[in-house]
Each structure stands twice: as structure tokens, then as C-alpha cells.
Amino acid sequence: MSASPQRTFAEFFAGIGLMRLGLERAGWKIAYANDICPGKFEMYRANFEDADDHFVVEDIHDVLAADVPTVLLATASFPCNDLSLAGARAGLKGSQSSAFYGFARILREMRCRRPRFILVENVSGLLSSNDGKDFREVMLTLNKLGYSVDPFIIDASHFVPQSRQRLFIVGELRSDSALKAEDRAEAAEFYQSEIRPRALAEFVFNNPDIDWRLRELPKLPQSLRRLISILEDLPHNRSEWWNEKRTAYLLNQMSQRHRILVDKMIDAAGWSFGTVFRRVRAGRSMAELRVDGIAGCLRTPRGGSGRQILVKAGFGEFHARLLTPKECARLMGANDFTISGSLNQALFGFGDAVCVPVIHWIAQHYLEARIQESRELYADGDKRAYG
Numbered sequence: 001m002s003a004s005p006q007r008t009f010a011e012f013f014a015g016i017g018l019m020r021l022g023l024e025r026a027g028w029k030i031a032y033a034n035d036i037c038p039g040k041f042e043m044y045r046a047n048f049e050d051a052d053d054h055f056v057v058e059d060i061h062d063v064l065a066a067d068v069p070t071v072l073l074a075t076a077s078f079p080c081n082d083l084s085l086a087g088a089r090a091g092l093k094g095s096q097s098s099a100f101y102g103f104a105r106i107l108r109e110m111r112c113r114r115p116r117f118i119l120v121e122n123v124s125g126l127l128s129s130n131d132g133k134d135f136r137e138v139m140l141t142l143n144k145l146g147y148s149v150d151p152f153i154i155d156a157s158h159f160v161p162q163s164r165q166r167l168f169i170v171g172e173l174r175s176d177s178a179l180k181a182e183d184r185a186e187a188a189e190f191y192q193s194e195i196r197p198r199a200l201a202e203f204v205f206n207n208p209d210i211d212w213r214l215r216e217l218p219k220l221p222q223s224l225r226r227l228i229s230i231l232e233d234l235p236h237n238r239s240e241w242w243n244e245k246r247t248a249y250l251l252n253q254m255s256q257r258h259r260i261l262v263d264k265m266i267d268a269a270g271w272s273f274g275t276v277f278r279r280v281r282a283g284r285s286m287a288e289l290r291v292d293g294i295a296g297c298l299r300t301p302r303g304g305s306g307r308q309i310l311v312k313a314g315f316g317e318f319h320a321r322l323l324t325p326k327e328c329a330r331l332m333g334a335n336d337f338t339i340s341g342s343l344n345q346a347l348f349g350f351g352d353a354v355c356v357p358v359i360h361w362i363a364q365h366y367l368e369a370r371i372q373e374s375r376e377l378y379a380d381g382d383k384r385a386y387g
Helices: 018-024 038-047 097-113 129-144 198-206 244-252 256-267 325-331 343-351 356-373
Strands: 008-012 029-035 055-057 073-076 117-123 147-155 165-173 272-281 284-290 309-314 317-322
Touching: 008 018, 018 029, 018 073, 018 356, 029 038, 038 055, 038 343, 073 097, 097 129, 117 129, 117 356, 129 147, 129 165, 129 198, 147 198, 147 356, 165 356, 244 317, 256 272, 256 284, 256 309, 256 317, 325 343
Parallel strands: 008 029, 008 073, 029 055, 073 117
Antiparallel strands: 117 165, 147 165, 272 284, 272 309, 309 317
């Protein structure tokens, strides 16, 4: 789809640019990108030839609002380190996730140039961080900036063979279509749906002072793709496959239940595949196996625990290796991404990114729908909204 000049966006916490890929597939045009990490910028530049024209490598707290162009949409995939269930959960006051306030400051300082839409992405753990206080703080901060808010949760497994549940928040500058007090439900179940599970529905119900704008969205697709569809066919003599000593150590880290599953895979007269994450359970490093055809959530390889391991078994054999960068790209729906840098750098870039087809779906079924619904309202020349 060709890009409409009206559908421009600024991408904060841009990383390697997968938010951009998803939006461009829906006809949007990049106007500005920012991230603090030089390594991610190098990956971005290897894939996007125009990177030097609009990408600013800088701490978001130092970005000047005056340097951000007027756009229709601003996106923010701010760091999840302090919000994730896998982390220490320092919350919005943590050194990483507090970067959200840098994004909010830029919006505030843009004043009448604020984008009509914002799209915020983070882990679903944001909903429960600090007993819900952090999520409420994010919602109220966006309200104070003039945005009605609509949160929903999407698992990337609806599009790709990866379990990756993420919380999205669409904010839109207030209009008469925001949820009014007289329209509020009498029970939390009214808000519950496929994309707003019970915990999120209850939060909406229990926080009526927040300016919500909840939109009914179409049913998510059901992907039939499985792990095997994204794998590279690497011969067993390639260096990526682990040696016998290393694979034996991995097997010894498995629980009895998972070892029984592996033994059945080994004894089978055909190849089967699974993924493994190492996790600390009761002070012991354990190798936890998944064999349902869906990869676990890609994570950044901090400390090694985020490295997802592929296992292949059958015909009396057992093999193991890390997922390759190309396989990680495919799990994120970025099949044609030009990959550069070291293995760790690639794993870090994709593990910290958004799933491309999920963003494409949101752009199509939410953003585009809202633009079309209000096209006549803005046709008279609201330059703030259309840039």
C-alpha cells in the first residue's frame, strides 16, 4: 500500500524499527525516530536506507519537542525492564521504565502540535505493576495531556508461532465520542472481551474517573503457523548446533516430566521440535521445554536467561542450538529484515521489539477505522491532526 502523506508518525523507543514496518504496511510514513541505543540504530540503519534522515540517537529525556515534526501519530514502546513479571518490578520509578515520562514531557511541550493519536506498547505486567498504580498513573498522565485512552491486550500467537502477550494503549485527543458517565456499565463483565481479559475489564470498571474511549474491534485471526515453519534447515555439522557435552548438560537441567517428553521425541521415527528457556526455580537453573509448536516469548539475552533454545529430536538423536537471528526475525513477522551485527546484538534487537503483523492489524482495524469515521470532521484543515 502506498503511503498517504497525511498518515505520518514519530516513533519513540524505535529500536530496530519493527513498529515502523508494521505501520508502513498499512500505508503510514515515518517522519521521526528516536532511541538511546547505538547498537539498535546500527541494525535499523542496515535495514532502512533513509535512517540518517530522521533517526536521532539520544536519551529521550534530552530530546527537544521543537525537533519533533508535527505528525498524526506518535508511538512509544518504552522499556519494560521494571514492569515485566520476569524483572525486579521497580515500576515506573525504575531507571528504565521511567522513560515513559520523557515521552509524556515531549507530548506536553508540543502543545497544540500534539499528535491526534498515540500508540503505547508494553508488557502486560504493566497492568499489575505496583498493584495497578503504575497503569493508572500512565492512564491519568495521558488524560492530562488531552487523550482519551483505550487499552487492550494482544498475543502475537494470533499472527506468528510465538507466545508474546503485549498491552497496547491507543490514545486519541478528546472529542465527544469518549465514554461518558451515563454510558458506563454496571458490571465489569460488560467490558470483557477477547482483547480485554477479565483483569483489564475489572480495571476499567473500577477506575471510572479515567477518561476511557473503548472501541469494539474485530475478532483476532487464528494463525495455523507452527514453529517448524520459521526454522532454518541447518545441517547437524554446522557450528550452531551444540556439542554432545553441552546437550547432555541441557538434558540434565530438565525436570522428570520434561525429560519423559524429550525421550518420547527421541524415540520417534520422525523429527520433532521444541523450545527451551532456562529459568531459576527454587535456587536451581532448570531447562523448561515447550512442544506445542509455539515458541516462547523472545526476550533480550541479559545474563543469558533470555536465549531461547531450539531442540530437535527423533530417530534416536537429540540436538540443540540457539534460535538464529533469522528465525527470531521470522517469529516477529519481519521475514525480510536485513540482519547485521553480532548474534547477541540481533537477539537483543528482536527481543526488545514489537511483532510486525500485530502493529499492522492495529493500524488497519483501529487507527484507519477512526480516521475514516472522522474524515469529514477533519476535512476542513485541522493541521495539528494531519501534519
